[in-house]
Amino acid sequence: MEAPVLHPPAAKPKSIGKTGVLIVNLGTPDSPSVPDVRKYLREFLMDGRVIDVPFVSRFLLVNGIIAPFRAPKSAKVYKQLWTETGSPLKYYGEVVERELQRSLGDDYVVKLAMRYQSPSIQAGLDAFQRLGLTELVVVPFFPQYASASTGSVYEKVMDIVKAWQVIPEIRFVNRFADHPKFIEGFAQLGRKYMAQHDYDHFLFSYHGLPESQIRKGDITKSVCQFGECCGSLHALNQHCYRAQCFETTRRLVRALGIPEGKYTTSFQSRLGSDPWIKPYTDEVIPELVAKGAKRVLAFSPAFVADCLETTIEVGEEYKELFEKAGGQHWQLVESLNDSPIWIETLVDLVKTA
Numbered sequence: 462m463e464a465p466v467l468h469p470p471a472a473k474p475k476s477i478g479k480t481g482v483l484i485v486n487l488g489t490p491d492s493p494s495v496p497d498v499r500k501y502l503r504e505f506l507m508d509g510r511v512i513d514v515p516f517v518s519r520f521l522l523v524n525g526i527i528a529p530f531r532a533p534k535s536a537k538v539y540k541q542l543w544t545e546t547g548s549p550l551k552y553y554g555e556v557v558e559r560e561l562q563r564s565l566g567d568d569y570v571v572k573l574a575m576r577y578q579s580p581s582i583q584a585g586l587d588a589f590q591r592l593g594l595t596e597l598v599v600v601p602f603f604p605q606y607a608s609a610s611t612g613s614v615y616e617k618v619m620d621i622v623k624a625w626q627v628i629p630e631i632r633f634v635n636r637f638a639d640h641p642k643f644i645e646g647f648a649q650l651g652r653k654y655m656a657q658h659d660y661d662h663f664l665f666s667y668h669g670l671p672e673s674q675i676r677k678g679d680i681t682k683s684v685c686q687f688g689e690c691c692g693s694l695h696a697l698n699q700h701c702y703r704a705q706c707f708e709t710t711r712r713l714v715r716a717l718g719i720p721e722g723k724y725t726t727s728f729q730s731r732l733g734s735d736p737w738i739k740p741y742t743d744e745v746i747p748e749l750v751a752k753g754a755k756r757v758l759a760f761s762p763a764f765v766a767d768c769l770e771t772t773i774e775v776g777e778e779y780k781e782l783f784e785k786a787g788g789q790h791w792q793l794v795e796s797l798n799d800s801p802i803w804i805e806t807l808v809d810l811v812k813t814a
């Protein structure tokens with residue numbers, strides 16, 4: 462009689478037991494051409510968390526006004542931003558993906574995704590599903606929570622996994638506006654400029670948000686008054702984007718030893734005619750010059766990678782505004798990009814999520 466054939470247990474796929482880490486930034490056009498910028502703006506602005514009006518009004522606004530008229534103007538600015546490695550936001554995303562993978566090691570699989578355009582969140586999650594990963598960490602690249610940014614990433618991820626038979630354990634990083642390593646990252650960059658030059662004022666300019674979105678997110682419906690309510694970050698206003706931005710400023714001011722009265726927090730890039738959170742950066746700049754500020758160091762700590770909003774808006778457009786108003790020296794502090802301390806921040810965020 463022949464000896465029975467003993468089947469070894471099925472080989473365990475190498476990826477089983479690993480944790481998937483999806484790092485997600487906002488997104489950028491595939492190229493600075495008008496059709497690609499239009500495609501990007503359409504996807505971005507048709508997101509109901511970004512322009513939060515009913516679908517039909519949003520559709521008419523985006524397809525009838527914003528995409529046709531804004532796309533050619535934005536494309537010109539994207540051409541200024543583009544480098545030989547493409548969009549800085551995407552380029553640094555790819556470098557961070559590699560560096561974070563190296564730092565986290567073999568127990569993790571790191572993938573970069575963009576909320577809009579490519580690489581998509583769908584592609585990243587599909588890859589994790591194919592690998593059979595049963596534990597995921599999602600890290601939106603937005604230090605301060607907003608429904609239009611972090612909230613939108615969460616919604617997209619949940620929308621995709623809801624169709625899966627096995628929905629794995631998923632942990633979401635919510636915000637890191639006050640994370641000590643994130644703060645130290647920007648402080649290190651600031652110190653580099655402060656050692657080279659004597660600045661008489663420090664500007665912290667954050668991406669803006671419609672006031673209505675802050676009000677909608679106020680769980681008490683009474684805390685956010687767009688003023689003193691942002692004087693500290695606590696349980697009741699921890700998701701107020703404006704309050705988180707002021708907290709980031711306070712931490713940076715402390716880390717850099719900037720005296721009271723020598724710094725300002727403001728908000729940039731408003732879209733449309735509704736009130737956005739104030740003060741507006743383009744109104745603050747001439748006021749600062751009128752009050753005597755001549756040498757300004759500008760930070761943009763709502764962004765973790767150089768992008769249109771930092772390099773062009775703060776680094777070039779606001780510089781021009783400052784100089785026209787009579788200012789002498791304007792310096793933008795670049796973003797965290799691929800700095801080692803940003804990678805360390807991400808390792809911390811992943812491991813403590």
Ligand SMILES: C=CC1=C(C)c2cc3[nH]c(cc4nc(cc5[nH]c(cc1n2)c(C)c5CCC(=O)O)C(CCC(=O)O)=C4C)c(C)c3C=C
Pocket residue numbers: 487488489490510511512531535548550603607609610668669670671730732763764767768769770
């Ligand atoms: C910091 C996080 C961001 C929030 C919150 C946010 C809200 C928000 N944005 C718009 C409109 C636009 N934003 C644009 C560019 C842009 N926005 C962010 C981040 C946040 N946006 C980044 C990182 C970028 C730069 C992307 C790049 O490719 O470099 C643009 C496109 C540029 C342009 O045409 O001017 C628009 C438009 C709204 C309406 C909004 C919340 C309601």
Ligand SMILES: [Fe+2]
Pocket residue numbers: 668
């Ligand atoms: Fe934006």
Ligand SMILES: [Fe+2]
Pocket residue numbers: 684685686687688690691698701703704
């Ligand atoms: Fe507030």
